Amino acid sequence: MKVTVNKTKVIEMKHVELTYETDSRQVYALQNINLEIEEGSFVCVLGPSGCGKTSLLRIIAGFQQPTSGDVLLDGKSMSPKPDRHRGVVFQQHTLYPWLNIKENVEFGLKMRKVSAEERNQTVKHYLDMVGLSQFSQSAPYELSGGMKQRASIARVLANDPRIVLMDEPFGALDAITKEQMQENVRKIWKETHKTFFFITHDVEEALLLGTHIVVMSARPGRIIKEMHSPIPYEIEEGQSRKYRSSETFIDLREEIINLITH
Numbered sequence: 001m002k003v004t005v006n007k008t009k010v011i012e013m014k015h016v017e018l019t020y021e022t023d024s025r026q027v028y029a030l031q032n033i034n035l036e037i038e039e040g041s042f043v044c045v046l047g048p049s050g051c052g053k054t055s056l057l058r059i060i061a062g063f064q065q066p067t068s069g070d071v072l073l074d075g076k077s078m079s080p081k082p083d084r085h086r087g088v089v090f091q092q093h094t095l096y097p098w099l100n101i102k103e104n105v106e107f108g109l110k111m112r113k114v115s116a117e118e119r120n121q122t123v124k125h126y127l128d129m130v131g132l133s134q135f136s137q138s139a140p141y142e143l144s145g146g147m148k149q150r151a152s153i154a155r156v157l158a159n160d161p162r163i164v165l166m167d168e169p170f171g172a173l174d175a176i177t178k179e180q181m182q183e184n185v186r187k188i189w190k191e192t193h194k195t196f197f198f199i200t201h202d203v204e205e206a207l208l209l210g211t212h213i214v215v216m217s218a219r220p221g222r223i224i225k226e227m228h229s230p231i232p233y234e235i236e237e238g239q240s241r242k243y244r245s246s247e248t249f250i251d252l253r254e255e256i257i258n259l260i261t262h
């Protein structure tokens with residue numbers, strides 16, 4: 001007997017279209033986007049510059065309304081306003097400079113009037129997870145770029161979102177820090193079992209992180225291919241570099257590059 005596992009869909013996008021209207025012109029940004037994001041998956045969105053990746057993330061985050069189509073969160077029409085269930089990590093960190101790292105991470109919890117004891121436990125848990133326990137009293141300016149991004153991830157996770165949205169979060173980091181951050185995020189994803197939605201233009205990054213890879217066409221952005229990859233489950237901690245030369249990795253990389261460039 002075939003057993004079918006009905007996985008929970010955190011996000012469903014149905015026939016989503018987006019046209020930006022400016023004073024001088026219309027920009028047809030997204031065309032008929034149909035996407036299902038399963039709980040616990042790590043979705044990576046890849047595509048040429050200007051294809052609408054950030055627009056897609058902004059719609060899921062609630063920063064942008066689609067022109068038409070439906071977006072569901074846990075099967076229900078999504079609130080048109082951003083909320084803590086959809087936490088965003090941007091390319092440039094958005095930590096408050098006047099708060100220390102602990103205060104930044106506990107900010108959302110404080111707004112929700114979570115007790116001091118629970119706030120302390122939660123902040124400690126996530127600062128430990130991102131390796132910043134020693135820096136809880138530091139100001140954001142005292143941290144390196146990679147550390148600031150780790151603090152931003154801890155801040156989002158502390159709010160216990162349904163989905164973590166990341167818009168090219170490592171785009172401004174040097175190559176070695178970027179590689180370490182990829183390892184960190186994959187480890188965090190495995191530990192938290194959270195659902196991630198991650199935008200990148202780096203094919204190798206998508207392969208090292210994505211269990212569900214979404215490839216988009218040039219504008220107007222359409223989904224031209226979706227792939228389900230075993231790679232992030234298989235890579236052992238610290239083994240990314242070795243994995244890049246594996247046959248599965250090289251074949252998938254070639255397939256994606258061909259899709260994007262043709």
Ligand SMILES: Nc1ncnc2c1ncn2[C@@H]1O[C@H](COP(=O)(O)OP(=O)(O)OP(=O)(O)O)[C@@H](O)[C@H]1O
Nearest residue numbers: 020022027029048049050051052053054055056219
């Ligand atoms: N607020 C806006 N008003 C008008 N046009 C916009 C607006 N935001 C984005 N666009 C246009 O919509 C298209 C998609 O933009 P978007 O930023 O979503 O693409 P992207 O794939 O994330 O690009 P990149 O990889 O270069 O960051 C682009 O042509 C962009 O110029």
